[in-house]
Amino acid sequence: MIRRFGESPEPGRRYTRRVGAYALLPRGSDLLLTSQYDPDPDLQLPGGGIDPGESPVAALHREVYEETGWLIAAPRRIGAFRRFAYMPEYNLWAEKICLIYRARPVRRIGPPTEPDHAALWMPAHSAAQLLGNAGDRHFAARHLARITAR
Template identity: 75%
Template sequence: MIRRFGEPPQKDRHYHRRPGAYALLPRDGRLLLTCQYDPGPDLQLPGGGIDPGESPLPALHREVHEETGWSISKPRKIGIFRRFVYMPEYDLWAEKLCHIYVARPVRRIGPPKEQGHEAVWMNQEKAANFLGNPGDRHFAAQINKFRALD
């Protein structure tokens, strides 16, 4: 069974399944995060939707680069969770199936390519309290289990 974070699904609502790949990116006691400013500031693990026909790892590399401007290496899957949310940018209700990885941030290639996103470095403990959704906070709070990559 896949653990759910956040609100339970509403019985009378149709949810579109939306798989995604997201990364914990530790370096020197900090995590590389993304802040999405639209529709309002939201601190997130970098990552996003897996496009139809795309595999999770290429999606992870693409999304991290788009949202932070960084390249990553050695991604390792550490868990999965789901949450039921409204996605205003797509005007749809989604069952987000979030594949979580830990990876090494290698180098900054440039600014984020995705408009309305900013790369943010934050102390790991602070990040575990300030991330915008409970699933991200859960995995960030466990980052010390995955320190082998740091």
């Protein structure tokens, strides 16, 4: 059973299952995040949907690059969660299955290629409070607890 964060599904509403891969990208005590400005401002772990025939790790590399402009290395899956949400960019009610990885940000190639996205570095303690959904905040807080326990 995958832990659910956020709102419960609305009775009678149809949800389309969307599986995506998302990354915690630490450098020192900071995390590399993406800020999506349209349709509404939202601070997120970089990542997104897995295309048909694409592996989760290939999707992770592609999505992180599109949303941050960074290349990553050594992704390792650390967990998963699900949430029910409306995705205005697709006009879709979705059951999002979020596969969470930890990876190493290697090199910035350029700005994000995804429109209305900006990459930013943020202290992990701030990210654990400010990320736009409870599942992302949970994994940022777990990361923070891991690095402060060292």
